[in-house]
Amino acid sequence: xxxxxxxxxxxxxxxxxxxxxxxxxxxxxxxxxxxxxxxxxxxxxxxxxxxxxxxxxxxxxxxxxxxxxxxxxxxxxxxxxxxxxxxxxxxxxxxxxxxxxxxxxxxxxxxxxxxxxxxxxxxxxxxxxxxxxxxxxxxxxxxxxxxxxxxxxxxxxxxxxxxxxxxxxxxxxxxxxxxxxxxxxxxxxxxxxxxxxxxxxxxxxxxxxxxxxxxxxxxxxxxxxxxxxxxxxxxxxxxxxxxxxxxxxxxxxxxxxxxxxxxxxxxxxxxxxxxxxxxxxxxxxxxxxxxxxxxxxxxxxxxxxxxxxxxxxxxxxxxxxxxxxxxxxxxxxxxxxxxxxxxxxxxxxxxxxxxxxxxxxxxxxxxxxxxxxxxxxxxxxxxxxxxxxxxxxxxxxxxxxxxxxxxxxxxxxxxxxxxxxxxxxxxxxxxxxxxxxxxxxxxxxxxxxxxxxxxxxxxxxxxxxxxxxxxxxxxxxxxxxxxxxxxxxxxxxxxxxxxxxxxxxxxxxxxxxxxxxxxxxxxxxxxxxxxxxxxxxxxxxxxxxxxxxxxxxxxxxxxxxxxxxxxxxxxxxxxxxxxxxxxxxxxxxxxxxxxxxxxxxxxxxxxxxxxxxxxxxxxxxxxxxxxxxxxxxxxxxxxxxxxxxxxxxxxxxxxxxxxxxxxxxxxxxxxxxxxxxxxxxxxxxxxxxxxxxxxxxxxxxxxxxxxxxxxxxxxxxxxxxxxxxxxxxxxxxxxxxx
Numbered sequence: 001x002x003x004x005x006x007x008x009x010x011x012x013x014x015x016x017x018x019x020x021x022x023x024x025x026x027x028x029x030x031x032x033x034x035x036x037x038x039x040x041x042x043x044x045x046x047x048x049x050x051x052x053x054x055x056x057x058x059x060x061x062x063x064x065x066x067x068x069x070x071x072x073x074x075x076x077x078x079x080x081x082x083x084x085x086x087x088x089x090x091x092x093x094x095x096x097x098x099x100x101x102x103x104x105x106x107x108x109x110x111x112x113x114x115x116x117x118x119x120x121x122x123x124x125x126x127x128x129x130x131x132x133x134x135x136x137x138x139x140x141x142x143x144x145x146x147x148x149x150x151x152x153x154x155x156x157x158x159x160x161x162x163x164x165x166x167x168x169x170x171x172x173x174x175x176x177x178x179x180x181x182x183x184x185x186x187x188x189x190x191x192x193x194x195x196x197x198x199x200x201x202x203x204x205x206x207x208x209x210x211x212x213x214x215x216x217x218x219x220x221x222x223x224x225x226x227x228x229x230x231x232x233x234x235x236x237x238x239x240x241x242x243x244x245x246x247x248x249x250x251x252x253x254x255x256x257x258x259x260x261x262x263x264x265x266x267x268x269x270x271x272x273x274x275x276x277x278x279x280x281x282x283x284x285x286x287x288x289x290x291x292x293x294x295x296x297x298x299x300x301x302x303x304x305x306x307x308x309x310x311x312x313x314x315x316x317x318x319x320x321x322x323x324x325x326x327x328x329x330x331x332x333x334x335x336x337x338x339x340x341x342x343x344x345x346x347x348x349x350x351x352x353x354x355x356x357x358x359x360x361x362x363x364x365x366x367x368x369x370x371x372x373x374x375x376x377x378x379x380x381x382x383x384x385x386x387x388x389x390x391x392x393x394x395x396x397x398x399x400x401x402x403x404x405x406x407x408x409x410x411x412x413x414x415x416x417x418x419x420x421x422x423x424x425x426x427x428x429x430x431x432x433x434x435x436x437x438x439x440x441x442x443x444x445x446x447x448x449x450x451x452x453x454x455x456x457x458x459x460x461x462x463x464x465x466x467x468x469x470x471x472x473x474x475x476x477x478x479x480x481x482x483x484x485x486x487x488x489x490x491x492x493x494x495x496x497x498x499x500x501x502x503x504x505x506x507x508x509x510x511x512x513x514x515x516x517x518x519x520x521x522x523x524x525x526x527x528x529x530x531x532x533x534x535x536x537x538x539x540x541x542x543x544x545x546x547x548x549x550x551x552x553x554x555x556x557x558x559x560x561x562x563x564x565x566x567x568x569x570x571x572x573x574x575x576x577x578x579x580x581x582x583x584x585x586x587x588x589x590x591x592x593x594x595x596x597x598x599x600x601x602x603x604x605x606x607x608x609x610x611x612x613x614x615x616x617x618x619x620x621x622x623x624x625x626x627x628x629x630x631x632x633x634x635x636x637x638x639x640x641x642x643x644x645x646x647x648x649x650x651x652x653x654x655x656x657x658x659x660x661x662x663x664x665x666x667x668x669x670x671x672x673x674x675x676x677x678x679x680x681x682x683x684x685x686x687x688x689x690x691x692x693x694x695x696x697x698x699x700x701x702x703x704x705x706x707x708x709x710x711x712x713x714x715x716x717x718x719x720x721x722x723x724x725x726x727x728x729x730x731x732x733x734x735x736x737x738x
Contacts, residue, residue: 140191140261141165142184154730155179162262165192173709173721178394178412183735185401190255194262194275197412200392202273236304240284240440243307247443247476249451251403255415256280278413286416287444287479303440311436311614311622312507316530359604361638361685362429362485366498367519367598369650371674374699375489375498378678379409379419379429382687385708386715390691393707397731398454405736406453407728409694409705416446417453418692423732424457425489425498425698433604435481435614436622439507442479442532452486459488459499459514466503467510467526468534477532481506481617483602489698490517491729498699504606506615511608513550519597523547525610538610546610553607554589555581555628558621560613562589563628581628592629594643601646603638603685605629638685645681649673657684675704679723686719693718701729 141163150158156170156179164183169176180196182189245253259276268275306313359382366375392412399405406422408414421427428449443451448466456462464470466484468477487500501514510526523540525547538547545552546560555563566574566584573590574582581590593607605618612620618634619627629635637657645663648655652666662684663671671677678695686693694705704723710716 140188140258140265141195142188142192144183149734152734154734155726160196162192162195162265164188165196167196170724172393172707172724174707175391175393177705177707177724178392178396180394180396180412181399181735182396183399186251186254187258187261189398189400190258191262191265192258193255193415194259194264195266196262198263198266198268198273198275200412201275201278202268237281237284239304240288241280243440244284244287244442244444247441248447249443249474251400251454252415252447252450259415279415282411282413283416283444283446286414286418286446287440303438307441308439308507309436312439315437315508359634359638359687359689360429360431361601361603361642361682361687362431362483362502363599363601363642363646363681363685364427364485364487364500365596365599365646365673366487366489366495366500367517369598369646369670369673370495371672371677372699373495373498374674374697375425375427375487375495375500376673376675376678377427377429377485377487377500377696377698378682378685379485379694380682380686380690380719381418381692382689383691385689385691385717386711387691388711390707390709393692395705395726397735399735400454403454404457405732406450407731408450408453409692409703414446415450416444417449418446419694420449420453421696421698421701421703421728422453422456423701423729423736425491425701426453426456426458426462427485427487427489427696427698428452429485431483431602431604432617433481433483433504433606433615434617435506435611435620436616437506437508437614438480439477439532440479442477442507445479445482445484448476449484459486459501462486462488463501463503463512463514467512467524468528468532469526475532478505478507478510478526478528481615483604483606485600485602487696487698489696489701491699491701495699500600502600502602504602504608504611506611509610509614511547511606511611513600513608515598515600517598519599521549521551521595523549523608525608548607548609550593550595550607553593553609553612554591555630556609556612556621557625558613560609564588565590580631590628590630592635594640596643596646596650599646601639601642603634605632605634605639637687641685642681645684646673649677675702679704683719686717688717690717690719693723695723701732702727 142165144164146161146164146166150161150166153168156168156177158166158168160167165188166181168179168181170179171177178197178200180193182192184192256276256279259279263270263273263275303309361380361382362378364375364377367373370376389411394410394412394414396408396410396415397405398408404422404424404426406417406420408417408420410418417428419427419429430445430449452462452465456465461470463486465476466486468475470476482503482505484503484505485500486503488498489495490497497517499515499517501512504511504513508528510528512524512526513521514523515521521540525538526534527536527538529535540547540549545562555565557563564584564587565581566587568574571588573588576582592605603618604615606612606615606620612629614620614622616623618629618632620629621627641657641662644655644657647653648663649671652669652671653663654661654665655663662680675695675697678697679693682693682695691708692706694703696703703726705726706718706721706723708716708718709721
């Protein structure tokens with residue numbers, strides 16, 4: 001199967017429409033066990049009754065918008081990229097039914113441009129601001145002399161230019177690494193993106209649509225024809241984008257509007273691919289695929305009705321205000337809800353659909369144990385392997401006129417940050433950490449991390465953004481379960497003030513574990529109300545169990561109380577024949593925390609009790625009374641592995657796991673952690689499904705990145721592939737000398 005076909009299968013199988021209508025097995029097409037947020041087995045109970053649970057009011061209502069082709073708002077510069085036309089009109093119909101807040105940027109133009117038509121070519125080489133494509137009467141791409149910049153360009157070969165932006169490629173296993181370079185206002189950067197990436201994305205789109213419809217018809221007997229099934233899938237996707245849209249930062253809405261302009265200038269018709277639609281789709285996919293509460297059709301219906309999970313609804317206790325809130329969403333999306341299968345057999349089948357699991361890891365280390373005191377960070381993306389998406393691997397550089405220059409590591413089609421680093425030395429990483437308190441009305445996490453890279457120049461402003469405490473008039477509610485890494489390498493101070501934090505989040509609670517430059521730990525818990533506003537902040541000094549330090553983490557139950565287990569006369573924990581702890585109300589709590597000074601690391605597990613209480617991930621307590629973090633794959637093969645390897649480097653001793661020596665003995669002489677050791681950490685923590693792995697030196701502004709390669713029997717995970725070195729500091733200095 002071709003790479004585009006495999007990518008299309010992956011997009012279908014892992015998409016929200018796929019979750020709604022198809023995923024009887026995992027994203028690899030094989031039956032998958034019920035998930036706990038990682039690869040630990042376990043099971044969630046069905047959330048809805050066998051008869052289908054509470055039903056929506058399926059009366060008439062306004063049709064939800066889809067993510068169809070769009071053009072810039074013809075009314076002027078403030079036109080936002082919207083969720084699509086109100087009906088299934090012509091492919092190139094103009095969309096202009098919302099406006100976005102003034103971004104304070106120069107007029108990028110909003111005049112609709114002629115579609116290049118199905119036979120329009122994408123031209124490379126010189127020839128004006130649009131590189132020989134259609135005229136650029138609005139100045140969408142921006143103007144600038146690239147000659148000197150391109151002559152000094154250090155990363156790969158420039159293959160296409162677009163106004164102030166350009167696209168380079170770097171030789172890599174299984175093809176090339178794409179390096180889009182976007183410069184200017186957000187409208188201009190979006191325009192450049194659409195112009196530069198439309199062609200490689202177009203190569204996958206038709207196959208994706210064909211596989212989507214084929215999958216629906218071939219594997220889902222729901223009594224619908226291909227056109228109806230496709231419209232339903234698009235409506236579900238568009239509904240979730242619409243719920244997220246109010247929390248999408250204005251700058252990124254501007255970029256989406258610019259993307260449509262850029263695609264037109266490239267001469268790639270929307271009938272072939274809608275780049276802005278792909279960006280929205282991938283944003284929704286990245287957010288919803290981490291959900292732990294959308295386990296069946298009934299959960300999905302409730303999510304659409306109310307914008308949050310059943311358990312979050314119960315947490316805030318249904319009252320008149322909440323009932324009115326839910327009724328609003330029932331009416332708003334009545335047309336979509338009416339199209340969901342109503343046949344009892346089909347609905348029963350859909351209630352058994354399970355979301356595929358995934359696992360990732362994050363880590364950081366700084367201070368005296370790191371080479372030259374630099375902050376070293378890593379992020380593994382362990383997702384669904386051999387999908388073909390590696391053909392679109394990319395490191396994108398964003399150089400805004402206003403804001404901090406930054407890069408994102410991921411793929412063409414993602415304009416958020418799966419991971420990234422900015423010119424001020426901030427890095428980000430994420431692990432899906434499923435739980436039951438979830439909402440969709442919030443900034444999608446990939447865009448939240450992109451906003452962090454754009455706006456923050458240190459750890460404090462970064463945390464203010466992610467905890468919804470930045471005083472700028474915007475609300476950034478928590479959404480679903482994640483573990484986030486934020487590290488700051490302090491490049492100006494050569495790492496003297498480097499530090500990091502890990503945030504354990506769900507739709508209500510955000511637990512922040514942080515250490516200062518000297519390794520002094522602190523914990524804060526941020527509690528949010530139904531609207532997402534922070535209502536209370538609790539510190540470890542105020543409540544050392546609820547807002548516990550990592551070192552004080554213990555096994556807890558679904559009520560947040562410590563579990564106790566049998567110990568022998570020496571205080572050692574007793575295990576049964578299966579190696580499990582033996583519950584004993586008169587026993588002792590089991591300690592979990594394995595902290596190190598000037599280091600933070602996680603798999604799926606939340607070590608803060610306020611967040612852990614609500615987890616299903618890493619054998620979380622919401623999945624059942626017998627589940628323990630101690631027994632989870634995440635705790636044993638990511639969290640504990642990272643702790644063991646870091647300890648070995650710091651003490652100059654050996655570390656082995658499952659009979660494999662991960663760190664050789666160094667005779668008791670500590671080994672300072674640098675990029676080389678960071679790669680070894682990433683390799684050891686990577687799961688079998690590792691599709692990309694990135695290691696940062698956030699002080700020197702360097703990184704090493706690897707992607708999966710091969711297919712079928714020749715497939716190789718990213719952590720076993722070559723890591724490509726990138727000197728981001730050199731690129732930032734060239735592109736943004738200020």
